[in-house]
Amino acid sequence: MIALENVTKRYGGQTVVDDVSLTLGGEGVTALIGPNGAGKTTLFSLVGRLVRPDAGRVTIGGLDITTTPSAELAKSLAVLRQENHVAARLTVHDLVEFGRFPHSRGRLTVEDRAHIEQAIDYLDLDAYRHRFLDELSGGQRQRAFIAMVLAQDTRYVLLDEPLNNLDLRHMTEIMRLVRRMADDLGKRVVTVLHDINFAATWSDRIVAMRDGSVVADAPAREIMRPEVLRAVYDTDVDVREIDGKPVALYYG
Amino acid sequence: MLADPAAPARSPRTRPASWARPGVRLAVLGAVVLVLVAVYLFTGVPGRLAFALEIRSLTVVAMLVVSTAVGVSTVVFHTITQNRILTPSIMGFDAFYVLISTVIVFVSGSAAFLAFDEITLWFVQVVVMVAFSALLFGWLFGGKRRSIHLMLLVGIVLGTFFRSFTEWMQRMLDPLDFQVLSDAMFASLTRPDETLLVLSAVLVALGCAAVVPLRRTLDVLTLGEPAAVGLGVDHRRVVMALFAAVSVMIAASTALVGPILFFGLIVANLAYSYAGSFRHAWTMPTAVLLGMVCLLGGQLVLERVFGYGGTLSTVIDFAGGLFFLYLVLRKGAR
Known part of the structure; x- marks a missing residue:
């Protein structure tokens, strides 16, 4: 499990994550929602050891992230960030190979190659494997990065806004994939999502943040209520039932 | 459950055409360097061959030390x-x-500067340069701040300050002193002192010994800090080690031959497009060999075409400036 105990992070005088205690990484898909500036990405950065907490402790599978070697943690936790700009010209295959770095330190074994093949197959990237990343569409690029995360072969997978800048078809495609990763491969996926309908449709649990604190944490269906969403986003959200599923309407 | 990784039907590496392979490209470049070395050593000998060879081979070694330091560190x-x-x-x-x-x-006059023991001067310059960068780096990256950009910015400001301060002092100099100084400030690869050459070569070799084992980690660093950390790279420790190696190599080569400003920029960027791979195991040696091509080529043009009518750093800075403009404009056009 990924456990945060009384974690606080401040930037300047502003508290971005405020005394959060939370356990993530249960079975299935957990969605992290909340308005911009709620502290979702900072929370990911804290777990992904990119920033150090000012107070509190983060453990992954019982290992304290400040004392455990980074290479060890990279075998149980993979993080896909929001921005993935790469200066060098890499092919899809090169990128996916990097996923094996925590295991092989760059010297690929037969087992590493098997994992790379599996990840490329799983993301249906075989036809693009020798393409350069800057020659791919947004959806293909996102799949390539997810393939890298998959090749890392970790129990926990953190995805920060994987649907950013994708069109309808690719958004659905990525969410279907995330679901399959959880159901077929047993990954514990935690993902930041902005579209609450995607969160409700594809995740098992929703954690809602606001102003650096967790304001709601429940199964998806319980979060999809006007009063809860109002408290999270400070905006009126109508929730209707369509074919037995709650759908939030917030288009105006 | 999986296809055998060695199965030829879907080999993960469809063999590219032989020219596209980094190894072939590097070998071709190596051959070009050997040819240039041979041309430089054995042609246009005015007197005794043995004497010319002795002097010229020192120059070639100096070129190798400088290309290695500048290519790898850039x-x-x-x-x-x-x-x-x-x-x-x-x-x-x-x-x-x-x-x-x-x-x-400024303090002791040009006569004293020329009389200064070369080895002491080299030593002082290396120590002071390394100390300066260690200080800057330790303060801005090693501490709580950990920001490469802040460090670069402070570096630029300090560099500008040094330049203005230097200029001010140079204006106060006696014209003869100034003449001696500006002569010494053009990078020169010919007739290096043997002891200095050996000392510099040792430092550069030490730098390489630190960088080469980290080549695969460097590959991961091309993905950027967040992704590298996610893949288990101890970013801070690795960057500190790399930066220390860069400082030592640059200090040693600058103290040996003088400032070569754009040289690293040209060879590194040419290496990225020539090497045919982003991997540092290929880009670094390619940059070093391209450095040899530039220096040998520049020296040959200077000696044989212009009859020593200038200095190598002028030729290189001119070409480097043009190439830099090209890089910036091409970036803008995209």
Whole structure:
């Protein structure tokens, strides 16, 4: 499990994550929602050891992230960030190979190659494997990065806004994939999502943040209520039932 | 459950055409360097061959030391900073070198500067340059701040300060002193002192010994800090080690031949497009060999075409400036 105990992070005088205690990484898909500036990405950065907490402790599978070697943690936790700009010209295959770095330190074994093949197959990237990343569409690029995360072969997978800048078809495609990763491969996926309908449709649990604190944490269906969403986003959200599923309407 | 990784039907590496393979490209480049070395050593000998060879081979070794230091450190610097139009000189390395020499001339006059023991001078310059960068780096990256950009910015400001201060002192100099100083400040590869050459070569070799085992980690660093950390790279420790190696190599080569400003920028960027792979195991040696091609080619043009009518650094800075403009404009056009 990924456990945060009384974690606080401040930037300047502003508290971005405020005394959060939370356990993530249960079975299935957990969605992290909340308005911009709620502290979702900072929370990911804290777990992904990119920033150090000012107070509190983060453990992954019982290992304290400040004392455990980074290479060890990279075998149980993979993080896909929001921005993935790469200066060098890499092919899809090169990128996916990097996923094996925590295991092989760059010297690929037969087992590493098997994992790379599996990840490329799983993301249906075989036809693009020798393409350069800057020659791919947004959806293909996102799949390539997810393939890298998959090749890392970790129990926990953190995805920060994987649907950013994708069109309808690719958004659905990525969410279907995330679901399959959880159901077929047993990954514990935690993902930041902005579209609450995607969160409700594809995740098992929703954690809602606001102003650096967790304001709601429940199964998806319980979060999809006007009063809860109002408290999270400070905006009126109508929730209707369509074919037995709650759908939030917030288009105006 | 999986296809056998060695199965030929879907080999993960469909063999590219032989020219596209990095190994072939590097070998071709190596052959070009050997040819240039042979041309430089054996042609246009005015007197006894043995005498010419003795002097010229020292120059070739100096070129190798400089290309290695500049090529490897610039590629590493680009990877650390995630920016390919920088050179380590942005940290004020050359400016600091010129400042040290200017202070010596300013304080003790050109006669004393020329009489100064070369080895002591080299030693002082290396130590002061490394100390300066260690201080800057330790303060801005090693501490709580941990920001490469802040460090670069402070480096630029300090570099500008050194340059202005140097200029001010140079204006106060006696014209003869100034003449001696500006002569010494052009990079020169011919007739290096043997002891200095050996000392510099040792430092550069030590730098390489630190960088080469980290080549695969450097590959991961091309993805940027967040992704590298996610893949288990101890970013802070690795960058500190790499930066220390870069400082030592640059200091040693600058103290040996003088400032070569754009040289690293040209060879590193040519290496990225020529090497045929982003991997540092290929880009770094390619940059070094391209450095040899530039230096040997430049020296040959200078000696045989212009009859020593200039200095190598003028030729290289001119070409480097043009190439830099090309890089910036091409970036803008995209």
